[in-house]
Amino acid sequence: MAIAEVGSVVLDCPDPRALAEFYAQVLDGTIVDEGEWVDLKVPGGPTLAFQAAPGHVPPRWPSAEHSQQFHLDLTVEDLDAAEKAVLELGARPLETDDRERTFRVYADPAGHPFCLCAC
Structure with missing residues (x-):
C-alpha cells in the first residue's frame, strides 16, 4: 500500500x-x-x-555547481516533429547533436531542463 x-x-x-x-x-x-x-x-x-x-535562477545543463535538481521526460512518437514544435513554442536546445540517441535535452522558457524521449 x-x-x-x-x-x-x-x-x-x-x-x-x-x-x-x-x-x-x-x-x-x-x-x-x-x-x-x-x-x-x-x-x-x-x-x-x-x-x-x-x-x-534557472539551472545550467550540465553543471554540478548549478544542479538541475529534476527534469521532465516527455515521451513522443516522432523526435524531429516534437523538437520542431517545442522550439517554435520557445524551448532552447541544450543537448541535441547526437541524432542517434533516443532522447534530446531542451530548456523550457524559464530555463528548466526537459527531455523529449522516443517511445
Missing part, C-alpha cells in the same frame, strides 16, 4: 502563466490560473503546477 500519491509536480519560475501556457501546448493540458500559482491539468498524468519565484 502506497503512503502517498503524486498530487502535482511544481516548477518555480518567474512567470507561472507563461510557463503553464508553454507546457499546455506541449502536453495538450488545461490551465487553471490562480495568479501566483497556476495548475496545468494533463490528460492521463499528474498535474503540473507553476509557482511564482521572484529572483528565479
